[in-house]
Amino acid sequence: MVVMKFGGTSVGTAQAMRQVIAIIGEKRKSGAPLVVLSACSGVTNKLIHIADQAGAGHIEEALRLAGEVRAFHLDLIGELIASEELKAEVIEKIGVYLTRLERLTEGIGIVGELTERSRDRFCSFGELLSTTVFAAALKEQGVRCEWIDVRQVMITDDRYGFARPLAETCRKNTGEIIRPLLDAGNVVVTQGYIGATGSGRTTTLGRGGSDLSAALLGAWLHSESIEIWTDVDGVMTCDPRMVPEARSIRVMTFSEAAELAYLGAKVLHPDTIAPAVEKNIPVYVLNTWHPESKGTLITNDPELLAGKSHGGLVKSIAVKKGQAILNIRSNRMFGRHGFMSELFEVFERFAVSVEMISTSEVSVSLTVDDATVSEPFIQALRSLGEVDIEHKVATVSVVGDNLRMSRGVAGRIFSSLRNVNLRMISQGASEINVGVVVDEGDVAAAVAALHCEFFAESQCAGIFEKPAGS
Numbered sequence: 001m002v003v004m005k006f007g008g009t010s011v012g013t014a015q016a017m018r019q020v021i022a023i024i025g026e027k028r029k030s031g032a033p034l035v036v037l038s039a040c041s042g043v044t045n046k047l048i049h050i051a052d053q054a055g056a057g058h059i060e061e062a063l064r065l066a067g068e069v070r071a072f073h074l075d076l077i078g079e080l081i082a083s084e085e086l087k088a089e090v091i092e093k094i095g096v097y098l099t100r101l102e103r104l105t106e107g108i109g110i111v112g113e114l115t116e117r118s119r120d121r122f123c124s125f126g127e128l129l130s131t132t133v134f135a136a137a138l139k140e141q142g143v144r145c146e147w148i149d150v151r152q153v154m155i156t157d158d159r160y161g162f163a164r165p166l167a168e169t170c171r172k173n174t175g176e177i178i179r180p181l182l183d184a185g186n187v188v189v190t191q192g193y194i195g196a197t198g199s200g201r202t203t204t205l206g207r208g209g210s211d212l213s214a215a216l217l218g219a220w221l222h223s224e225s226i227e228i229w230t231d232v233d234g235v236m237t238c239d240p241r242m243v244p245e246a247r248s249i250r251v252m253t254f255s256e257a258a259e260l261a262y263l264g265a266k267v268l269h270p271d272t273i274a275p276a277v278e279k280n281i282p283v284y285v286l287n288t289w290h291p292e293s294k295g296t297l298i299t300n301d302p303e304l305l306a307g308k309s310h311g312g313l314v315k316s317i318a319v320k321k322g323q324a325i326l327n328i329r330s331n332r333m334f335g336r337h338g339f340m341s342e343l344f345e346v347f348e349r350f351a352v353s354v355e356m357i358s359t360s361e362v363s364v365s366l367t368v369d370d371a372t373v374s375e376p377f378i379q380a381l382r383s384l385g386e387v388d389i390e391h392k393v394a395t396v397s398v399v400g401d402n403l404r405m406s407r408g409v410a411g412r413i414f415s416s417l418r419n420v421n422l423r424m425i426s427q428g429a430s431e432i433n434v435g436v437v438v439d440e441g442d443v444a445a446a447v448a449a450l451h452c453e454f455f456a457e458s459q460c461a462g463i464f465e466k467p468a469g470s
Contacts (some may be wrong), residue, residue: 001031001032001033001034001182001221001223001224002027002030002031002033002034002223002224002225002226002227003033003034003036003214003217003218003221003223003225003226003227004023004024004027004033004034004035004036004214004227004229005035005036005037005038005192005210005211005213005214005226005227005228005229006020006035006036006037006038006229006288007038007210007228007229007230007231008038008039008040008041008042008043008044009041009230009231009288010038010229010230010231010288011037011038011040011041011130011134012040012041012042013040013041013076014075014076014079014080016288017076017080017133017134017137018080018137019288019289020134020229020288021137021138021141021143022291023229023288023291024138024143024187025141025143026291028143028187032144032182032185032186032187032188033187033188034178034182034188034190034217034218034221034223035134035187035188035189035190036190036191036192036210036213036214036217037127037130037131037134037189037190037191037192037210038126038127038130038192038193038210039125039126039127039129039130039193040072040073040076040126040129040130043069043072043126043129043130044123044126046065046068046069047069047101047122047123047125047126048119048122048123049065050062050065050066050069050101050105050122051108051114051118051119051122051123052114053065054104054105054106054108054109054114055108055109055112055113055114055118056112057109057112058109059105059106059109059110062105062109063102063105063106066098066101066102066105069098069101069125069129070098073094073098073129073133074091074094076133077090077091077094077133077136080133080136080137080140081136081137081140082140083140086136086139086140089136090132090133090136093132093136094129094132094133097125097128097129097132098125098129100125101122101125104118104121104122115160116160116161117160117201119160119161120160120161120163120194120202120203120204121202123193123194123204124191124193124194124202124204127150127191127192127193127194127210128149128191128194130191131147131189131190131191132147134189135147135189138187138189143187144185144186144187145186145187145188145189146181146186146187146188146189147189147190148177148178148181148188148189148190149190149191150190150191150192150194150195150213151194151195151196151200151202152173152177152196153170153173153174153177153178153190153217154170154173154194154195154196154205154213154216155169155170155173155195155196155197155198156195156196156197156203156205157197157203158197158201158203159203160203160204161204161206162204162205162206163195163197163203163204163205163206164205165195165205165216166198169198170216170220171220174217174220174221175220178190178217178221179221182221190217191213192209192210192211192212192213192214193205193209193210193213194209207269208268208269208271208272209272211228211268211269211272211273212271212272212275214226214228215272215273215274215275215276215281215283216275218275218276218279218281219275219276219278219279219281222279223281224281225281225282225283225284226273226276226281226282226283226284227283227284227286228268228283228284228285228286229286229287229288230285230286230287230288231287231288231289232266232285232287233248233287233290233293233295234248234249234250234284234285234286234287234293234294234295234296235248235249235252235257235260235265235267235285235296235298235316236248236249236316237249237315237316237317237451237455238316238317238318238319238447238450238451239319239447242319242443242444242447242448243447243448243451245451245455246451247455248293248294248295248296249296249315249316250294250296250297251296251297251298251299251304251305252296252297252298252315252316252401253298253299253300253305253401254270254273254276254277254298254299254300255300255401255432256315256316256399256400256401256432257270257273257298258270259318259397259399259432259433260315260316260318260399263318263320263395263397263399263433263435264318264319264320264321264395264397265316265318265319267285268283268285268298273298277300280299280300280301282297282298282299282301282304283297283298283299284296284297284298285298313400313402313403313406313409313454314398314399314400314402314403314409314454314455315399315400315401316399316400317396317397317398317399317447317450317451317454318395318396318397318399318433319394319395319396319397319443319447320355320394320395320397321394321440321443322369322370322371322394323355323367323368323369323370323393323394323395323437324367324368324369324370324373324389324390324391324392324393325365325366325367325389325390325393325423325424325437326365326366326367326368326373326381326387326388326389327363327364327365327387327388327389327390328343328363328364328365328366328381328384328385328386328387329362329363329385329386329387329388330362330363330384330385330386331362331385332384332385333361333362333363333364333385339384340364342384343364343381343384346377346380346381346384349380350372350374350376350377350380351372352368352369352372352373352377353368353369353372354366354367354368355367355368355369355395356395356424356426356435356437357426358424358425358426365424367393367395367424367437370391370392373389373391390423392439392440393423393437393438393439393440394437394438394439394440394443395435395436395437396435396436396437396438396443396446396447396450397433397434397435397436398413398433398434398435398450398454399432399433400432400433401432403431403432403433403434404431404432409434410427410434412453412454413434413436413450413453415453416449416450416452416453417436417446417449417450419445419449420438420442420445420446420449421438421439421442422436422437422438423436423437423438423439424436424437425437
């Protein structure tokens, strides 16, 4: 049994939904899958906007936007479903959700207060609507399909906006509610991202919530694999907008995927696939629009790694823009202990996360998100020593598990970047990344130079492949 998760762009239009139905049709030949869907592309952002407008007391504008959500899903139904009986049935079902959305909007607008609990309720409508329409579209095509409200299964704590599932309860519910339907040969369609407390209050799982839902359900079902379907050909060697010659990576380890995500690449967030790591369930990142492409396999299984030519020195180049360098210099560091503790206490107090760090005897250089740099934060740092700030920089990181076992990598990196001004250098503590900081205007040149150095045609054979259609 396979868990298939489709993101918002994969179900954002009637054409996209038809493509997903075709993909599921092929998958059914080897067993009925569990299908986990996000909201249609752009709908969650619109729901958040509705919530904000309602909370600010702008009821008319919020209701106008809610009307757009209604019209969008009715148009989807009109394009996807020809049967008048089935069409009437699904319109009635989504009508219930849309009426609840409008009543919630009016209620929040009258009260004039938007809580995190209410925001989660707003956000949940996106997945409930997309899955309701999609399940009906599957039935229109004659597919045996069961729609499940995941809130019956995904029971969470009450940390609204970032709820965590209660694993034992969820595992039991998955076995009792979802497993029998799959065993009976039904395609099961359910929602990602949302859950509910034990008392039935709707929650959301936060960033990467739909991926997390898929990974958790896959782990609880002991699935053969988890497929994450997006609009790209898997994980790329770098951003193809910077380097058109970027390749799709055939296989990578969970640690490489995690490192890339932390360093800014658009890869599965490590927290979201942690359940798959724990159960060692292979995760595939695939392209909805090019299902014939092999995509990327993320696994720690030695046999799968060996069988997929895992031996590339560097796997990918990650970029994180919008950074600032903080250079802190203090003679108090020289030969004394405790300074770093004081320094990081300031970062903790102002809730500022350090991205990259490099130290010497009397100075520390760090990169942080530029948006988190405030005057009170800088003044607190200046109580410890001299502080210089460099804005509009970016981190560029070279990632690969084999870096830790290879000599001369740093030399190749710095040689390829000889024409780029490096503002800072850092070796990742994990030993699988080497990072540099450059001015934002030099990012494209740095990435192109690194890609040319490490991903020449002669090195890509068997490990990387061109994106489908290129």
